[in-house]
Amino acid sequence: MTLKQLRYLISIVDCGLNITSAAERLYTSQPGISKQLKQLEAELGMQLFTRKGKSLAAITPAGNEVIERARRVLREVENITSLSREITGEQTGTLTIATTHTQARYVLPAVIQAFTERYPKVDLELHQGTSEQIAELVNTHQVDFAIASGSRKLFSNLKVLPIYHWHRIALVPKAHPLAREKKPLTLKTLAGYPLVTYVFSLTGESSFKQAFQAEGLDPRVAFTARDADIIKTYVRMGMGVGVIASMAFECPDQQDLKAIDAKGLFPQITTWLGFPKDMVLRSYMVDFIHLLAPHLSVRTIRAAASAETPEEFEALVGDIDLPVRGGCEEDSAAAA
Amino acid sequence: MTLKQLRYLISIVDCGLNITSAAERLYTSQPGISKQLKQLEAELGMQLFTRKGKSLAAITPAGNEVIERARRVLREVENITSLSREITGEQTGTLTIATTHTQARYVLPAVIQAFTERYPKVDLELHQGTSEQIAELVNTHQVDFAIASGSRKLFSNLKVLPIYHWHRIALVPKAHPLAREKKPLTLKTLAGYPLVTYVFSLTGESSFKQAFQAEGLDPRVAFTARDADIIKTYVRMGMGVGVIASMAFECPDQQDLKAIDAKGLFPQITTWLGFPKDMVLRSYMVDFIHLLAPHLSVRTIRAAASAETPEEFEALVGDIDLPVRGGCEEDSAAAA
DNA sequence: CGCGTTTACGTCGTTCGTAACGATA
DNA sequence: TATCGTTACGAACGACGTAAACGCG
Numbered sequence: 001m002t003l004k005q006l007r008y009l010i011s012i013v014d015c016g017l018n019i020t021s022a023a024e025r026l027y028t029s030q031p032g033i034s035k036q037l038k039q040l041e042a043e044l045g046m047q048l049f050t051r052k053g054k055s056l057a058a059i060t061p062a063g064n065e066v067i068e069r070a071r072r073v074l075r076e077v078e079n080i081t082s083l084s085r086e087i088t089g090e091q092t093g094t095l096t097i098a099t100t101h102t103q104a105r106y107v108l109p110a111v112i113q114a115f116t117e118r119y120p121k122v123d124l125e126l127h128q129g130t131s132e133q134i135a136e137l138v139n140t141h142q143v144d145f146a147i148a149s150g151s152r153k154l155f156s157n158l159k160v161l162p163i164y165h166w167h168r169i170a171l172v173p174k175a176h177p178l179a180r181e182k183k184p185l186t187l188k189t190l191a192g193y194p195l196v197t198y199v200f201s202l203t204g205e206s207s208f209k210q211a212f213q214a215e216g217l218d219p220r221v222a223f224t225a226r227d228a229d230i231i232k233t234y235v236r237m238g239m240g241v242g243v244i245a246s247m248a249f250e251c252p253d254q255q256d257l258k259a260i261d262a263k264g265l266f267p268q269i270t271t272w273l274g275f276p277k278d279m280v281l282r283s284y285m286v287d288f289i290h291l292l293a294p295h296l297s298v299r300t301i302r303a304a305a306s307a308e309t310p311e312e313f314e315a316l317v318g319d320i321d322l323p324v325r326g327g328c329e330e331d332s333a334a335a336a
Numbered sequence: 337m338t339l340k341q342l343r344y345l346i347s348i349v350d351c352g353l354n355i356t357s358a359a360e361r362l363y364t365s366q367p368g369i370s371k372q373l374k375q376l377e378a379e380l381g382m383q384l385f386t387r388k389g390k391s392l393a394a395i396t397p398a399g400n401e402v403i404e405r406a407r408r409v410l411r412e413v414e415n416i417t418s419l420s421r422e423i424t425g426e427q428t429g430t431l432t433i434a435t436t437h438t439q440a441r442y443v444l445p446a447v448i449q450a451f452t453e454r455y456p457k458v459d460l461e462l463h464q465g466t467s468e469q470i471a472e473l474v475n476t477h478q479v480d481f482a483i484a485s486g487s488r489k490l491f492s493n494l495k496v497l498p499i500y501h502w503h504r505i506a507l508v509p510k511a512h513p514l515a516r517e518k519k520p521l522t523l524k525t526l527a528g529y530p531l532v533t534y535v536f537s538l539t540g541e542s543s544f545k546q547a548f549q550a551e552g553l554d555p556r557v558a559f560t561a562r563d564a565d566i567i568k569t570y571v572r573m574g575m576g577v578g579v580i581a582s583m584a585f586e587c588p589d590q591q592d593l594k595a596i597d598a599k600g601l602f603p604q605i606t607t608w609l610g611f612p613k614d615m616v617l618r619s620y621m622v623d624f625i626h627l628l629a630p631h632l633s634v635r636t637i638r639a640a641a642s643a644e645t646p647e648e649f650e651a652l653v654g655d656i657d658l659p660v661r662g663g664c665e666e667d668s669a670a671a672a
Numbered sequence: 673c674g675c676g677t678t679t680a681c682g683t684c685g686t687t688c689g690t691a692a693c694g695a696t697a
Numbered sequence: 698t699a700t701c702g703t704t705a706c707g708a709a710c711g712a713c714g715t716a717a718a719c720g721c722g
Binding site: 340364365367368371372388389390391 | 712713714715719720721722
Binding site for chain 4: 018019020030031034035038053054055056
């Protein structure tokens with residue numbers, strides 16, 4: 001068994017059992033891949049794939065086990081090369097992040113701009129998806145970082161650092177009656193209008209419904225969308241009152257929209273960053289986290305990353321005061 | 337980087353940085369090892385060892401990191417070959433167990449006899465040591481199974497199956513006054529004699545002292561030993577009352593010794609078996625556990641081994657009724 | 673002078689890519 | 698017939714082992 005064989009195996013799997021494209025991806029010849037696969041199967045004394053004629057049809061159950069282990073092997077080999085690059089001071093490598101639309105659109109741009117200036121040689125890759133997709137990506141080590149909000153259950157294998165708190169805001173056109181309302185917003189008032197918010201099964205969706213149900217209210221959700229941009233568009237069209245994340249309200253939105261703080265109405269939500277337990281944290285990765293969460297010192301991040309037990313980890317990050325993020329603070333912006 | 341290079345690296349480390357003996361252990365030439373090590377260091381761009389003249393003097397800090405990762409790589413490669421052997425139905429391999437004297441001497445012999453009959457081609461290796469040594473061995477994956485009693489804290493990374501309960505017995509020569517005592521034994525009575533028991537910092541030692549302290553007693557411990565055989569010898573010499581594990585009293589001992597149940601006086605102790613979370617459990621390993629702990633069905637063991645979360649694991653093994661093991665039950669033996 | 677490592681060198685096995693062939697839809 | 702995998706073959710590289718040199722205690 002050689003690392004090459006394992007690499008070829010994984011590449012075949014990742015190319016959908018197509019040996020030819022695996023060969024292309026690896027910049028080598030197709031017969032070479034075929035041969036190595038055969039040798040691996042011969043050495044293990046078992047079929048890793050079922051054949052249909054000459055083509056690979058499916059992965060055998062045993063094959064799946066082997067593939068899973070092979071991925072771990074390659075991951076650790078990756079870790080070794082990461083280590084060596086780190087120690088020799090090379091600031092090259094990749095940083096792959098899976099996150100939600102809200103983070104990618106409203107929070108990360110500033111961070112990423114600063115990061116790419118500091119580390120021009122690091123390749124940055126951004127994946128966007130639902131919590132489930134993000135969990136899948138990071139749990140299978142296809143990405144380095146997951147940045148998301150709400151339920152940590154999907155990410156129980158990871159080391160998770162808290163980044164900031166946010167809350168919800170209600171969004172109405174400037175001409176809307178709520179925009180002139182002086183009294184603080186209540187859930188009951190909100191339930192009197194059709195609502196436009198994030199699709200359920202996304203971050204924090206359950207707390208949205210639960211807040212209303214706790215007061216015996218059953219609001220009409222006129223429309224749901226994956227991201228705040230779409231919600232804003234429909235709010236502008238008068239479809240209803242938007243309920244979005246505080247970070248998603250930006251200064252230009254003030255021209256025709258008004259954001260109404262809904263901080264007390266729904267539970268506060270934490271955005272966190274997670275990464276696999278055994279991943280080697282390159283220094284640029286630590287810096288990325290620090291850029292995203294300045295309240296976490298580089299030293300704290302390093303210490304948390306090398307913590308062995310959950311208790312040790314909690315002691316480091318458990319009682320850090322998190323900043324609360326809103327997008328464009330209307331009052332302060334108006335005062336300026 | 338190749339698997340060969342990593343294997344050579346680990347072998348060098350395990351041979352105390354002696355390349356020549358590493359070569360012998362690997363049945364290859366010494367210059368070959370040297371060359372591969374150089375290549376690895378060149379590829380990683382760093383020194384893994386500090387040199388003293390031409391010899392290797394010490395492992396660099398970075399080298400330690402690499403070595404740790406390399407071990408993981410090789411471990412997973414081992415797992416792949418284990419899998420393949422398992423699937424092709426070969427009943428060959430090794431089973432390495434680290435345990436205490438009590439288990440090795442009084443519990444395992446019967447199990448191992450049955451096991452070697454069933455699996456003559458499996459190489460069995462038994463390591464004996466203190467709890468700390470056992471923890472070290474299994475945590476560094478130098479052994480497959482740890483079998484021990486008492487504190488699980490040292491073994492928090494492992495999957496741990498409960499095997500049986502045991503308790504302590506007091507041991508006196510037949511001529512001793514306690515041997516004729518009709519009333520049940522008390523701690524106070526016990527504290528009236530010099531005691532002979534296991535050395536402290538061994539399994540269950542703290543609960544021994546604590547039991548006396550809870551009643552404000554401070555017994556004189558005349559002598560401590562690593563194992564029950566030695567304790568028996570000194571009990572026979574009249575050095576004091578022995579306090580040993582219930583399994584350690586065997587029928588032949590009845591000729592000149594009397595065992596007095598001390599079940600209520602000290603807390604009950606559980607013996608358990610632990611193995612690394614990510615280890616491939618060969619079927620002979622499962623059978624071994626079943627032989628040792630017949631109350632755990634093969635199915636239960638398999639399910640527990642593949643449990644992903646601690647909760648899932650606990651649900652399987654949490655509320656199983658464990659047998660209580662004594663060695664030679666005097667009463668029943670006398671009746672027979 | 674012995675122990676251990678490195679250097680030098682010849683041999684052998686393996687891998688790799690090209691090219692031709694075979695099977696499948 | 699197009700796509701995909703296998704077989705065949707020659708060239709090149711790399712690993713291995715022997716033998717000799719080097720450094721250190």
